[in-house]
Amino acid sequence: MLRNPLRLAEERILAEQxxxxxxGLRIAFWPVVMAILLMVSxxxxxxxxHILVPWGVAGTVANxxxxxxxxTFLRAPLANRGAHGAVYSLMFALTLEGLVWGALAWIALDGINPGGSFVVLAVIAAMAGGAVSVQAAIPAVxxxxxxxxGVLVLARLWYLGGDVHNGLTWLVLLYAVLVVGQALRFSRTVLKSIELRFENEALLGQLRESTTQADESRQLAETSNVAKSKFLAAASHDLRQPVHALGLFLDVLSRTELSAVQRELVTNAAAAGRASAEMLEVLLDFSRIEAGVVEPHVQPFAVQPLLNRIEREFAGQADAKxxxxxxxxxxxxLASDPALVEFILRNLVSNAIRYTARGGLLVTCRLRGGQAMLAVHDTGIGIEASQQRAVFREFHQLGNPERDRTKGLGLGLAIVDGLVRALxxxxxxxxxxxxxxxxxxxVTLPISEAPPPASPKPALDDNPPRLRARVMVVDDDDAVRRGMVELLRDWGCDCQAAGSLDEALALARTWVPEAVVCDYRLREHITGVxxxxxxxxxxxCPLPALLISGDTAPQRLRExxxxxxxxxxxxxxxxxxxRELVTILMAKPDTAEH
Structure with a gap:
């Protein structure tokens, strides 16, 4: 008996979710085990x-x-009709894990050790927040x-009572609302991505079946490409907001008094945040190239320090393989943009390591016909002549039909090609x-007749000069507003925040800012400009101002x-x-003190 095709399509999407x-769970297995062992220690x-050791055993068993x-699922995928059963099994397993992590609040939150309580809440919050990017593809999971x-944590805080724990209860509720909202947005993003992929696969099948409809199919492909760009921009914007807020809060937290273990946890959390930010930067770089807003800053620079940095960064990855x-x-x-050249070389070296199983790679920069040739040689799988143009297309990967996410996004060589054209x-x-x-x-590069500059701009130290300036923050995201205010106040600023144009104008009537840091895209189609x-x-007055944007849509970038x-x-x-805030405040000599 034939099955309903609509039902088959729904089950196919569910299986892909x-x-x-x-x-994600396979990749996260060992980090969760390490988190359990770390919490016990x-x-x-x-x-x-007598309670914590059994908790650790229970958490490990559940994981x-x-x-x-x-x-089991990845080794021998279930037939489509078994997807619903797998969902129920997974929900049951994750419910056990949720109970174990919630039980930690009853074991470790005692109201006596605030530092330990903070670590416990921070780790539970990190588990809940980190699970969004893995499990929220299906909201019920x-x-x-x-x-x-969440129920066990809230019940423990309510049971402990007192002003501090009551305040923490509200903070946990607020965090839960933010995380659930982000989970729903992420679920819709993943669903749209899967549907778009299936649509593209169907389109490719139609192109193979009929060459007589080439013009119409080309138009559909262009429409699909626009949809892909919009999807990337929307997904990038939604994910940038919490990652940006997380970085602000962690920076403020790192400047407080912490124990050695707590500081290590904050450092690890910051490293995880930077890894997420780096993946988002790949999407941003691709969008910037599509928007045509990459502006090279050509200057003379010595190539050897660049080669040294890249070798230090990637030698460990090569050794591991x-x-x-x-x-x-x-x-x-060389006479080029050193930042863009470094980004190009980083992508080429990363690509060489990814597709090389034996042998190694060699990076050279030699003089060829009056110009420099920066080259990455590898002993990898090689590329068929018919594929040598296609590898520079976005999302095109060799030897990765299953779209293994550990092999990247398929944007590295497309970005390299775009940056070389931009140069x-x-x-x-x-x-x-x-x-x-x-x-x-x-990569062919011009030679410089001028010497390179003396030294790069120094990085921000752990105790930068304090700023004395009234700074207004305008952002419609509550978490970002709070994170920005905390960070700027930690730098010595008198900081106030607004969530809209009307709020900003009303605030400026009674509190005149000396600078404004404004999100680019606000609600009701209002822009930061x-x-x-x-x-x-x-x-x-010509109020000094900075724009901060999480939007990577090409049109928005150009605007x-x-x-x-x-x-x-x-x-x-x-x-x-x-550094940017100091730059726009340079006209006010009294805005910083040591």
Whole structure:
């Protein structure tokens, strides 16, 4: 008997959502085990060992059970008709994990040790927040973990009572609302991505079946490409907001008095946040190239320090795969944008390591016909001649039909190609490859007659000069507003925040800012450019201003860059934000003190 095709389509999507979750759970297995062991080692003492050790065993067993489900599903995928059963099994396993993590609040929150209580709440919050990017692809699966965890934590705080714990109860509720909202947005994003992928696959099938409809199919492909760009921009914007807020809060927290263990936890959390930010930066770089807003800053620079940095960064990855990493010494001085050239080389080296299983890679920069040729040689899988143009297309990957996310997004070489084109002549990109023998990716660069600059700009130290300035923050995201205010006040600023144009204008009537840091895209289709212009008109002065944007849509990028205002992209590192803020306040000599 034939099955309903609509039912088959729904089950196919559900199976793909499950695959997304199972891959994430497989990757997260060991980090969760390490988190359990770390919590036991931090919290254990003579009074709670009889409870905490069994908790650690229970958490490990629950995590092993979830990991077993993930490995079983990925090793021998279920037929489509079994997807619903797998969802129920996974929900049951995650409910057990949620109960275990919620039980930690009853074991470790005693109202006596605030530092330990903070660590416990922070780790539970990190587990709940981190699970969004893995389990929220199916909201019911995420609820299975988060609901028992949240109920037990709230019940413990309510039971302890007192002003402090009552305040923490409200903070936990607020965090739960924010995380659930983010989970729902992430679920919709994943669902749209899966549907878009299936639509693209169907489109490719139609193109193979009929060549007579080539013109119509090309138009559909262009429409799909626009939809893909919009999807990337929307997904990037929604994910940038919490990552940006997380970075701000962690920077403020790192400047407080913490124990050595707590500081290590904060450092690890910051490293995880930076890893998320780096993936978002890949999407931003791709969007910036599509928008045509990459502006090279050509200057003379020595290539050897660049080769040294790249080798230090990637030699460990090569060693882990048993590859030999070598780079030849070079005394050449190039005339190009050092940041873009470094980004190009980083992508080429990362790509070489990813597709090389034996042998190694060699990075060289040699003089060729009056120009420099920066090249990455590898002994990898090589590329067929028919594929050597296609590898520079976005999302095109060799040997990855299953779209393994550990192999990247398929944007590295597309970004390299776009950046070389943005640098313009005489820059050029070359590829020589033989299947089974390896590849040589090369970039042609002009030689500089001038010497390189003396030294790069120093980074922000741990105790930067304090700022004395009234700074207004305008952002419609509550978590970002609070994080920005805390960070700026920690730097010594008198800081107030507004969530809209009307709030900003009303605030400026009674509290006149000396600078404004404004999100680019606000609610009701208001832009940060409009907010800054209205504040300047009301105050009748050229108010110093910074734009911060989480939007990577090409049209939005062009609009923001065209405003002429300094533009930073979420997630913004505190060091970069500090330097840009100092730059716009340079006209006020009394805004900093040591």
């Amino acid at each position: 499950l695959r997304f979750i199972m891959e 931090i919290l254990i003492d003579t009074h709670n060992a 092993l059970n979830t990991g077993r489900l993930a490995r 995420y609820v299975a973990l988060g609901l028992p965890m 048993g590859l030999e990493y070598r780079s030849r010494e070079s005394d050449l001085v 313009g002549p005489p820059h050029g990109l070359g590829l020589v490859s033989r299947p089974g023998r390896g590849s040589v990716f090369s 409009e907010v800054i212009a209205a504040l300047r008109a009301q105050l009748m 923001a860059v065209g405003s002429g205002l300094p533009l930073l992209h979420k997630p913004v590192s505190p060091g970069l934000l500090y």
